[in-house]
Amino acid sequence: MEAFGNAKTVYNNNSSRFGKFIQLDFSESGNIDGGCIVDYLLEKNRVVRQVPAERNFHVFYALLAGLEPEQKAVLGLSGAVEFRYLQQWAGDVGANLEDRQLFDKVMGSLQVLGFTGPEVQDVIRLLAAVLQLGNIRFLTAAGAQIANTGELSVLSELLGLDAVQLAEVLTHRSLILRGEEISPPLTTEQAASSRDSLSMALYSQCFSWIIRKINARIRGPRHFKSIGILDIFGFENFEVNRFEQFNINFANEKLQEYFNKHIFSLEQLEYHREGLSWDIIDWMDNAECLDLIEKKLGLLSLINEESRFPKGTDVTLLEKLHSQHATNSVYVKPRLSDSQFGIRHYAAEVMYDVHGFLEKNRDTFRDDILNLLKDSRLDFIYELFERACSWAGSEDSLRGGTQRRKPTVSSQFRDSLHSLMATLSLSNPFFIRCIKPNVQKVAGRFDEGVVLNQLRYSGMLETVKIRRAGFPVRRPFTEFYLRYKMLLPERTPPADWRSACRLILARCDGCDSLWRMGKTKVFLKEALEQQLETGRMEARNRAAVILQANLRGSQARTSCRTLLRSLVVIQRTVRGHLWRRRFLRCRRAAVLLQRRWRLVLGRHAERREAERREEEEPREEGARVAEERKVNHASDDESSCGLNLPERPPSPPSSPPSPPSLAQVKELPPPGRLNPAPPVYSQSIGCVVLPSDQRSPLPPPALSPLPNPDMPRWLIVSGLSYLSLSQPEWPAPPPPVWPEQEWPEPERTQEEREWPERTQAEREWPE
Numbered sequence: 001m002e003a004f005g006n007a008k009t010v011y012n013n014n015s016s017r018f019g020k021f022i023q024l025d026f027s028e029s030g031n032i033d034g035g036c037i038v039d040y041l042l043e044k045n046r047v048v049r050q051v052p053a054e055r056n057f058h059v060f061y062a063l064l065a066g067l068e069p070e071q072k073a074v075l076g077l078s079g080a081v082e083f084r085y086l087q088q089w090a091g092d093v094g095a096n097l098e099d100r101q102l103f104d105k106v107m108g109s110l111q112v113l114g115f116t117g118p119e120v121q122d123v124i125r126l127l128a129a130v131l132q133l134g135n136i137r138f139l140t141a142a143g144a145q146i147a148n149t150g151e152l153s154v155l156s157e158l159l160g161l162d163a164v165q166l167a168e169v170l171t172h173r174s175l176i177l178r179g180e181e182i183s184p185p186l187t188t189e190q191a192a193s194s195r196d197s198l199s200m201a202l203y204s205q206c207f208s209w210i211i212r213k214i215n216a217r218i219r220g221p222r223h224f225k226s227i228g229i230l231d232i233f234g235f236e237n238f239e240v241n242r243f244e245q246f247n248i249n250f251a252n253e254k255l256q257e258y259f260n261k262h263i264f265s266l267e268q269l270e271y272h273r274e275g276l277s278w279d280i281i282d283w284m285d286n287a288e289c290l291d292l293i294e295k296k297l298g299l300l301s302l303i304n305e306e307s308r309f310p311k312g313t314d315v316t317l318l319e320k321l322h323s324q325h326a327t328n329s330v331y332v333k334p335r336l337s338d339s340q341f342g343i344r345h346y347a348a349e350v351m352y353d354v355h356g357f358l359e360k361n362r363d364t365f366r367d368d369i370l371n372l373l374k375d376s377r378l379d380f381i382y383e384l385f386e387r388a389c390s391w392a393g394s395e396d397s398l399r400g401g402t403q404r405r406k407p408t409v410s411s412q413f414r415d416s417l418h419s420l421m422a423t424l425s426l427s428n429p430f431f432i433r434c435i436k437p438n439v440q441k442v443a444g445r446f447d448e449g450v451v452l453n454q455l456r457y458s459g460m461l462e463t464v465k466i467r468r469a470g471f472p473v474r475r476p477f478t479e480f481y482l483r484y485k486m487l488l489p490e491r492t493p494p495a496d497w498r499s500a501c502r503l504i505l506a507r508c509d510g511c512d513s514l515w516r517m518g519k520t521k522v523f524l525k526e527a528l529e530q531q532l533e534t535g536r537m538e539a540r541n542r543a544a545v546i547l548q549a550n551l552r553g554s555q556a557r558t559s560c561r562t563l564l565r566s567l568v569v570i571q572r573t574v575r576g577h578l579w580r581r582r583f584l585r586c587r588r589a590a591v592l593l594q595r596r597w598r599l600v601l602g603r604h605a606e607r608r609e610a611e612r613r614e615e616e617e618p619r620e621e622g623a624r625v626a627e628e629r630k631v632n633h634a635s636d637d638e639s640s641c642g643l644n645l646p647e648r649p650p651s652p653p654s655s656p657p658s659p660p661s662l663a664q665v666k667e668l669p670p671p672g673r674l675n676p677a678p679p680v681y682s683q684s685i686g687c688v689v690l691p692s693d694q695r696s697p698l699p700p701p702a703l704s705p706l707p708n709p710d711m712p713r714w715l716i717v718s719g720l721s722y723l724s725l726s727q728p729e730w731p732a733p734p735p736p737v738w739p740e741q742e743w744p745e746p747e748r749t750q751e752e753r754e755w756p757e758r759t760q761a762e763r764e765w766p767e
Contacts, residue, residue, distance in 0.1 A: 003057075040420050136152060481504070
């Protein structure tokens with residue numbers, strides 16, 4: 001809808017050039033059931049003429065920017081500068097890019113809304129036909145004649161009409177006089193007006209057809225409630241204001257009247273409901289301006305009357321306006337200009353130029369043109385103008401009637417406006433005003449004059465005046481007390497909200513000139529509200545300072561406690577580290593002392609052992625000699641008995657060397673590859689202890705019984721493995737008979753005497 005109904009103006013790049021009332025229907029469950037769009041006051045004159053520095057409707061530029069070259073060639077289209085209706089805005093690269101994107105969006109939207117491919121192509125053909133129709137030129141030759149027949153043939157092909165008949169209706173006028181049909185030629189000006197009226201009729205009927213198709217698509221089965229949105233152009237005041245601005249400002253006058261009555265009636269109803277006395281409020285009523293425009297013999301009546309006269313001109317219209325309303329207080333008659341008249345609207349005084357008023361107000365779309373369009377070969381063109389005959393009754397009445405029976409543009413405008421106001425009167429309205437900060441459309445710039453004019457044009461100043469005349473600020477008792485209770489010295493809950501609110505107001509304003517107490521609300525003047533807000537802000541600031549002080553104190557205390565705990569942890573860790581270092585140093589010193597002391601003890605033990613050996617050497621020598629004698633005596637006895645026994649292993653010496661002391665064992669050098677550790681002989685247990693590198697992991701071999709259990713046994717100890725060094729096996733002979741002979745008991749040392757006696761089980765060989 002924006003592409004077909006919006007255009008670029010001096011103040012807005014996307015100004016809505018038609019009024020639309022969008023109604024959304026809701027079901028009982030709150031879901032949207034459907035909708036409806038009602039259009040008002042389409043500015044169809046923009047199709048054929050625009051104000052300088054403004055554009056035609058967006059869809060024409062989007063069409064030229066979005067179509068492919070092949071499609072343009074078929075439709076006879078080229079650049080925007082080639083068409084008279086678009087020559088006032090040639091466009092630039094950025095605008096062309098935006099127009100191309102807009103064309104894609106429009107095509108996608110039509111597809112979503114259910115428009116078929118042929119229907120979209122028909123719309124494109126009609127838009128191309130409107131552009132081609134604007135290039136038709138006329139020359140004077142016994143009346144108006146078409147100068148460029150090439151464009152005429154393309155146009156007739158696009159509309160599905162005969163080229164000869166189309167040229168005939170554009171240059172001649174069909175009349176029925178006394179039962180006979182005559183066709184007088186038209187002048188070039190009249191032919192141009194007929195051409196432009198045909199262009200406007202084609203575009204407006206296409207616009208209405210699109211809206212009907214959209215409504216048929218979005219209309220729901222039924223509705224429970226509805227919400228309506230009215231979007232219409234605002235008040236306009238340009239350097240040169242013409243017929244379009246006159247109609248637009250007339251519509252805004254009607255809307256402002258409704259707005260003022262709505263606001264004033266709401267104020268009166270609010271005061272009456274709250275039981276307050278209603279004082280007379282002086283506010284600007286625009287009823288006099290509306291009477292000037294639409295009452296009997298008003299501006300609209302005079303314009304329509306002059307439009308029906310064949311010889312009526314803009315000059316005669318201006319003379320009638322001056323003579324009829326020169327004494328009216330809201331009518332302005334300029335002293336110097338001979339082509340302008342002015343109206344004092346609610347927003348500002350606007351001067352209108354009468355040039356083109358009658359031409360734009362007359363509906364020059366003749367009946368013969370309508371009948372020709374109905375005979376089109378294209379069903380789309382026929383469907384557009386099928387209902388057009390309802391403007392003045394049946395087809396016969398159109399042919400037999402006169403132009404007076406046709407409604408003028410201003411009368412159609414007024415009827416649409418009355419229909420809109422009837423719709424608004426049945427609704428509960430909410431007003432939204434859009435304010436632009438500057439005319440240059442630049443961000444971050446605020447133009448006070450432009451904003452003030454918009455506020456004045458939108459009627460906001462009158463609304464403010466109505467509200468300020470009374471008590472514009474209204475708050476319920478509960479909301480008022482909860483908002484301003486900090487202004488009371490005591491914070492006890494009130495027993496009555498009304499009395500509590502009165503107490504707050506009495507503290508700020510002793511006399512009740514700035515406030516009133518209603519039944520459920522407090523009514524305030526703006527000055528008192530500002531005073532209350534100032535006191536509230538100061539109280540909140542004081543409370544905020546106290547809260548900040550307490551919060552910061554709590555945060556400081558928490559931070560201090562955290563810091564103290566951290567310091568304790570650091571001190572504990574440092575002290576523990578220092579004590580550990582002291583303990584380790586003491587332990588190393590103790591180990592060193594123990595090692596040195598044990599070394600001293602070992603040396604003393606070696607010295608005593610050496611002294612003892614020196615003392616016992618004579619006795620050991622005597623014992624060894626005696627033992628040898630016993631062994632020799634035993635050998636002689638065995639040989640004398642004739643026994644062939646294996647050689648008995650030599651007996652250990654009677655006085656074997658004493659085992660080394662603990663200190664001597666500890667002082668042995670560690671075993672190595674060059675000096676392997678020698679085996680240690682232990683006399684007390686009768687074994688040889690081998691170093692770890694000489695031990696064998698093999699299990700002990702099978703053992704054979706010894707001939708004498710008392711014979712010493714040799715045992716090699718290697719970790720958990722034991723290896724026996726017993727005699728080699730021999731055949732089991734009968735037990736020999738040994739001569740009874742007492743073997744001397746070897747003398748034992750003090751250490752061997754203290755060694756525990758081994759039991760029989762301990763003397764058994766391990767399995």
